[in-house]
Structure formats: C-alpha cells, structure tokens
Amino acid sequence: MTALTPGLSPESARRAAGPGRGAVRRLAGALHRRPRLRLAALLTAPLLWLVLAYLGSLAALFLSAFWSTDSFTSEVVRIWTTANFEELVGSPVYRTVALRTVGVALAVTALCAVIAFPLAFYTARVAHPRRRPLFVVALLMPLWAGYLVKVYAWRLILSEGGPLDWALRPFGLSGPGYGLTATVLVLTYLWLPYMALPIHTALAQLPDNLLNASADLGARTGRTFVSVVLPLVWPAVAAGSVFTFSLSLGDYITVQIVGGKTQLIGNLVYSNVTLNLPLAAALGTVPVAVIVVYLLAVRRSGALRSL
Amino acid sequence: MEGMAIRLTGLRKTYGGTEAVAGVDLEIADGEFFSMLGPSGSGKTTVLRMIAGFEAPTAGTVELAGRDVTRLAPFERDVHTVFQDYALFPHMTVEQNVAYGLKVRGVPRAERLVRARAALAQVGLEGLGRRRPAELSGGQRQRVALARALVGRPRVLLLDEPLGALDLKLRERMQVELKEIQREVGITFVFVTHDQEEALTMSDRIAVFHQGRIEQVAAPAEIYERPATPFVAGFVGTSNLLTGETARQVVGTAGTYSIRPEKIRILPDHEAPGDPGHSTAAGTVAEVVYLGDSTRFLVDLDGGGRLTALQQNLETSSADLAAFRGARIGLQWHPDHAVRVPETP
Incomplete structure (x- = not known):
C-alpha cells in the first residue's frame, strides 16, 4: 500500500482505504500468514461433498451388495452374505x-x-x-x-x-x-x-x-x-x-x-x-x-x- | 570449380497481400558456410523454409545440387534442418531422436546406434543418450538437434537461428564449435541469424536481407568494410552515415558515406592539425558510453551531424572519461575509411 501511494504514511493510507476495506485486508493478511487455514477454507466444501455424497453413496452401494431380501416381502434383510455375488458369477x-x-x-x-x-x-x-x-x-x-x-x-x-x-x-x-x-x-x-x-x-x-x-x-x-x-x-x-x-x-x-x-x-x-x-x-x-x-x-x- | 549446392532463382513468397520474399536470386557453393543475415521480418527464415520444403514458393525455383526440387516434399530433399526451438521429439530419448532420421531411411538397428553415438560424441554429449529432451539444458538440446541433423550426412544443413535461445557465453562457444564441425564434416551450412557479429565471425559469405530482398552478398570483411547500401552499412556493425550537407562538409563531396566508429581517432585538442594525409573534424562530446574494453564517444560536429567514435581503453579509466563530456575535441580518420555507399538501387 505504501509503495503504491508514495507520500502517504501507512496510517493515512489505511484511513483512506476506509474501515470496511480495513477488515477485509486484515482477514486477507491473517489468511496470508496461515497457510493451513487457507487450505482448509479452500477444501472444506469440496471435501464434504466428496466424502459424504460421493464416497458415501459408493460405500452404501458396496455394503448393500452384501445384504439380501426377504423373498415374500422384498424387504431388505441386513445380514452379511455373499449370495448376490455367487449368483452373479454362477448365472x-x-x-x-x-x-x-x-x-x-x-x-x-x-x-x-x-x-x-x-x-x-x-x-x-x-x-x-x-x-x-x-x-x-x-x-x-x-x-x-x-x-x-x-x-x-x-x-x-x-x-x-x-x-x-x-x-x-x-x-x-x-x-x-x-x-x-x-x-x-x-x-x-x-x-x-x-x-x-x-x-x-x-x-x-x-x-x-x-x-x-x-x-x-x-x-x-x-x-x-x-x-x-x-x-x-x-x-x-x-x-x-x-x-x-x-x-x-x-x-x-x-x-x-x-x-x-x-x-x-x-x-x-x-x-x-x-x-x-x-x-x-x-x-x-x-x-x-x-x-x-x-x-x-x-x-x-x-x-x-x-x- | 566447386559444385553448386543451392541455386535460388526469382524466389517469391506472398502471404495474403504481403510479400515476405520479393525476388531472391542466390547461389551457394558446396562446402560453404553461408549466412543469411537480416532483421526479423526480412524474409530470411522464409527463404530457409522454402529450401527445406516447408513452404512452397509463390514463384521461382529452388535447385539442390543442380536438381529442381521446388515441388518436392521435405522428405524428398537431401537437406536437414536445425530448428530455432530445436523441435526435439519429447517422447523419444536423445539417442532415439538422433537415430530417427536413420530409422525412417531403413538403416539397420546396429549401424543406427553406432552412428547416433558417434554423432552425439561429435557434439560433446557422450553418455546422455538415454535421457529425454526435457531432462537436458538448453545448450544440450541445441547439440542434440545438431547431432540429429548431422547424423544423416545431408548435402546441406539449414540452421534457423539455432543459437538464439542460448546465453552469451554459451553462444560464443557454440559459434566456434559450429564452425569447427562444419570444417570437419565439409557439409554446406546455411545459417540464418539476426546477429551481425555471429554472421561476421562464422561465415564464408553473408547475404544481407532487407524487406524480402537481398541487399548484398559478399565475404564478411567486404560486407563490413564496403557496404553496398545504406541499410547494410547501418545494420552490420555500428556505422556513421554521412549524407547531404554533412557529407559535403566533412568528406568534401556530396553523397552517402559510412565511417566505422573504430576507424575514428579522438584528438583531445580540437585545434590540433592531425596526422598528415588524414581528414579531421572538430566537435563537442555529447555523450560518453563506457563499454569496459572500450569507450564510445558521441560527438556533435561543428558543421552539423553526429559521429560515433570508438576508442580502446588502453590507458584511460572510467574516471577520466567523464571529464570528456561537453569537451571540445577533434576527430581524425584516414580518407580511405570514409566509404562511399551507393544509394539503394
């Protein structure tokens, strides 16, 4: 800032920038000094999406593949079995x-x-x-x-x-x-x-x-x-x-x-x-x-x- | 009488409405180190590309060793090119790059390897054959490009500003090496450059290009000492061009004259008569430029016009030189060195 506005002291330069800009600058400065915080801000949202929506549904798919259904009601029975895969390979x-x-x-x-x-x-x-x-x-x-x-x-x-x-x-x-x-x-x-x-x-x-x-x-x-x-x-x-x-x-x-x-x-x-x-x-x-x-x-x- | 490696007759190339090459006639002898010198956009690279076959001329013919190749594809011409950006194949090793030309011509694998290694040794790159181009420095890539073009023993080697991307020290070393290699293999080299010093130090003959035409074809000393046109005088080396009234005052007759800066001696006393048989002029030093090994004086002449004089720093030091600024001095040169330059034909 001082480099860009020669003749202004840092103090007057900050005042000229206004209070709102000052808060943004402080935040930018804080982020600049904390690379980990910066990385967290960058990746939190996409990581949440990736883990919950994307990998989560894939995990659900794999899990349910090892369950079975009641042949009368078509209800899912949550008992561990490899029967589905045996049928897949055998048929x-x-x-x-x-x-x-x-x-x-x-x-x-x-x-x-x-x-x-x-x-x-x-x-x-x-x-x-x-x-x-x-x-x-x-x-x-x-x-x-x-x-x-x-x-x-x-x-x-x-x-x-x-x-x-x-x-x-x-x-x-x-x-x-x-x-x-x-x-x-x-x-x-x-x-x-x-x-x-x-x-x-x-x-x-x-x-x-x-x-x-x-x-x-x-x-x-x-x-x-x-x-x-x-x-x-x-x-x-x-x-x-x-x-x-x-x-x-x-x-x-x-x-x-x-x-x-x-x-x-x-x-x-x-x-x-x-x-x-x-x-x-x-x-x-x-x-x-x-x-x-x-x-x-x-x-x-x-x-x-x-x- | 030596054979003719290249003969260009009435060569023209137009792109849209603009004329890149506007009628070039040129003969290059077998075994010659020939340079095409000119500023960017002067048409020298386009001429080179037409010799290689990458561009078809709008008019005129290209002959290689007496055979008309104007309509032939690049792979039908006995010519190899060293490209400005080297154009090494990034997916091949250095050795595969060098051996590529032999491979496509059906040279057996064992012979290929031997010749590729010999070519790499010739350019000082033994043992780097397994690397990829991306793992080499700029200077090394340049050498690979040279080895790749040399290994097939073409009749003519075309070099398109091959040293342009290298730093000064490396460039100077490569200039010497290129010249040595050319003498060793005896192949005709056609060397395109915009660097007049490079052209002067390496070439047997130089063609100076300007706006799609050749202004002069001659040996380096001839080009430098006896420029055929004002453009050549100005482009090759630093030159003092005297025209009109200034020429009449300084040289004595009207016309265009060129005096090389190093041919002019400074006389600290502006009223000194000068050595017998020399021309003199008096003036005021406008600027002193310290160049390390020498100093450049820009002198405003009393009779109008400005001359640049170059002095070796034999005894002077930079401290003394500053005192010259604004001083009245005399200049002297031998009349033979005021070379009459014909006007552009």
Whole structure:
C-alpha cells in the first residue's frame, strides 16, 4: 500500500482505504500468514461433498451388495452374505450381459476414436485458423440438445421404413433396426464429443516444427503420423476413452429406447432396484470394477503420465 | 570449380497481400558456410523454409545440387534442418531422436546406434543418450538437434537461428564449435541469424536481407568494410552515415558515406592539425558510453551531424572519461575509411 501511494504514511493510507476495506485486508493478511487455514477454507466444501455424497453413496452401494431380501416381502434383510455375488458369477445370464456390456463399451470407444481422430485432425490442423473455433462449436453441437431428445430422434431415424432405411434402399440395403447395433451406433453418436474435444486440443497443441522436423529427417506422412503424431496425441485418446467407456458402461436408457430386446448391466440394475435392491447393488459393482481395471490398464500404457 | 549446392532463382513468397520474399536470386557453393543475415521480418527464415520444403514458393525455383526440387516434399530433399526451438521429439530419448532420421531411411538397428553415438560424441554429449529432451539444458538440446541433423550426412544443413535461445557465453562457444564441425564434416551450412557479429565471425559469405530482398552478398570483411547500401552499412556493425550537407562538409563531396566508429581517432585538442594525409573534424562530446574494453564517444560536429567514435581503453579509466563530456575535441580518420555507399538501387 505504501509503495503504491508514495507520500502517504501507512496510517493515512489505511484511513483512506476506509474501515470496511480495513477488515477485509486484515482477514486477507491473517489468511496470508496461515497457510493451513487457507487450505482448509479452500477444501472444506469440496471435501464434504466428496466424502459424504460421493464416497458415501459408493460405500452404501458396496455394503448393500452384501445384504439380501426377504423373498415374500422384498424387504431388505441386513445380514452379511455373499449370495448376490455367487449368483452373479454362477448365472450364465449375468455373465453374458456383463460381457455384452463391456463389449458395447469397447466398441463404442473404438468407433468414437476412429471417427473423432480425422475430424479433430481437420478442425485442429487443416482448417483455416480463423474457422477452427466454428468447427469446434460444430463438433460440440450435439451436447446442446437433451439426451432424451437425441435418443428419440435416433429412434425415429432407425425405425422400420424410417429415414435410414429410405436412404439405404437405393443401395439394396436396410438399416439395422432396433437392437445391439443400433445401441452401439447411438451411444457412439452421444459420446463422440467427449472423444473429439481432447483429441482436438492435443492436436492443436502439437508444435508444427515437430511435424516439419520429422519430414525434414526423411519421414513420409504416414511415418510421421505413426512415430510422432500418434504417440503425442495418445494421452488425449486415452482421456477421451475413459469418458466414452465409462459413459457407455453405465447407460441403460439408450438401450431401452433403441436396443430392442437387448439387455445391458444398467437394465438389470434398473429392473432389480425395487424387487431386489442388494442384487441390484451387486450388479452395480460390476461396472465399478471394470472401470477400475480399465483405468489401471490405461495407466499402465503410460498415457495418463502427462495429464 | 566447386559444385553448386543451392541455386535460388526469382524466389517469391506472398502471404495474403504481403510479400515476405520479393525476388531472391542466390547461389551457394558446396562446402560453404553461408549466412543469411537480416532483421526479423526480412524474409530470411522464409527463404530457409522454402529450401527445406516447408513452404512452397509463390514463384521461382529452388535447385539442390543442380536438381529442381521446388515441388518436392521435405522428405524428398537431401537437406536437414536445425530448428530455432530445436523441435526435439519429447517422447523419444536423445539417442532415439538422433537415430530417427536413420530409422525412417531403413538403416539397420546396429549401424543406427553406432552412428547416433558417434554423432552425439561429435557434439560433446557422450553418455546422455538415454535421457529425454526435457531432462537436458538448453545448450544440450541445441547439440542434440545438431547431432540429429548431422547424423544423416545431408548435402546441406539449414540452421534457423539455432543459437538464439542460448546465453552469451554459451553462444560464443557454440559459434566456434559450429564452425569447427562444419570444417570437419565439409557439409554446406546455411545459417540464418539476426546477429551481425555471429554472421561476421562464422561465415564464408553473408547475404544481407532487407524487406524480402537481398541487399548484398559478399565475404564478411567486404560486407563490413564496403557496404553496398545504406541499410547494410547501418545494420552490420555500428556505422556513421554521412549524407547531404554533412557529407559535403566533412568528406568534401556530396553523397552517402559510412565511417566505422573504430576507424575514428579522438584528438583531445580540437585545434590540433592531425596526422598528415588524414581528414579531421572538430566537435563537442555529447555523450560518453563506457563499454569496459572500450569507450564510445558521441560527438556533435561543428558543421552539423553526429559521429560515433570508438576508442580502446588502453590507458584511460572510467574516471577520466567523464571529464570528456561537453569537451571540445577533434576527430581524425584516414580518407580511405570514409566509404562511399551507393544509394539503394
């Protein structure tokens, strides 16, 4: 303060600042001298949220997975049992559904990456720099519409004799109809922005000179892509894949609307919640476990090191 | 007769409406250390990028060793570049960086390693091959970039202000080393810089760039002693440009003249006649700038105009120098050192 207002004594400078500002300054000064207090002020609210709402509900999920229900009243019986998990592992139906869910999530992730990469390459490196923000907005446009609106729009598109069938008829083809393929297709559409945005950002940040240097040293375009672009953008693909994979793993509404008779884990959880809550909870732990395994695998690939 | 490494003919590059390179013709011989000197925005880097193939010229041709490469991609040209920001691949080790060019050209793994290690030894980085670029200092990264460009034995090495990011001491050492390496490998070096001292100390020949054109191509001494245009006289070294009435008074004839500050001697007595056969002028010392090894005097001439004179600090100390401020003194120089500069063509 004295440095900023030369000629004023500290006392008169404080008076000029007014009494209200003085209290704020004292508080700021006190915080400045107490780093622990500062940290507490910063983290109390988010930590409360994280522990109570977030980890708390996860703990409740795990706990109730070890309870059972009275088969007549559907009341939850709070006795420790591993029966739910035994049923999960033992029943071929649950195993098939779990594998199908993981398969759908992997297929959606792979499709998103394959579609997003060329798009992001165009928006980040080929398009005229002035038009790039416009293309990024276009890339994210699907996020502006509500989830249900988009899925019902796809239900229309995929319906028998609908726009997709009509467009494919001249080629002697027809749309996939409602089912597993439609589910993968719609989920890919829904989660594409989550894959495209990180890849776009990574490609945009790639220094031109790295690509020039590679070409300068004799590498053709394909070689530069494999040896320079892909390794440097890989962390972004991994980050995007965490979104697309986990979002697909937990989805049950899209399957209900365009999946026909297809069942995913989400559907089983949903249909068991009222009748057999502990079994639903046990089913709910499957995606959690899969995600943990997936994150560990991604981490092992080294892709998260630079995040 | 030596072969021609590079020939540029009528080279132009326009971005939108602005002309970055406005017609450049240039021939660079095999084994030459050639510098392209100029202020930023003078087009020198754009010319370098067109030789490398990163930019396509708007008009004109680029020939490498007699072959027209104007439309060829960078990977089809026998030219390697040392980039200003080094452009090392961050996900590869130092050794992998250096061996990259060999790898993409299909050199077997064992030979690759041997040659990469030899190149690293040549730039003084033995034993650092396993590190990542991020673990190196700026000077070390610069050396890796140099080794990476040299290891493939290109016909021409392009260097885009490679020493710009280094501190003064390191820069001076690298100037000497670069020159030694160039003599050792015998590859043509095309060196872009805005630092006139760097260009003067290292080059066989220098092209001075200004507003997308070359103002003069000559050996360093020629550029310094006989600048072809007022711009060259002003940009290379500190120069006293005398024009119009001042020139008539001081030199005797009209025209543009350049006198290098170190060619001017201070005569403490402004009425002293000066040595026989020398030109003289009298004036008042406006400013004295102490530079450590030498002192710069800014002198307002009685006949108008201002000259800068540079004196080695052989006996004087800084205390004496302050007394010069405001003093009346004489200046003397040999008429040969008042060089007539042709007006810009």
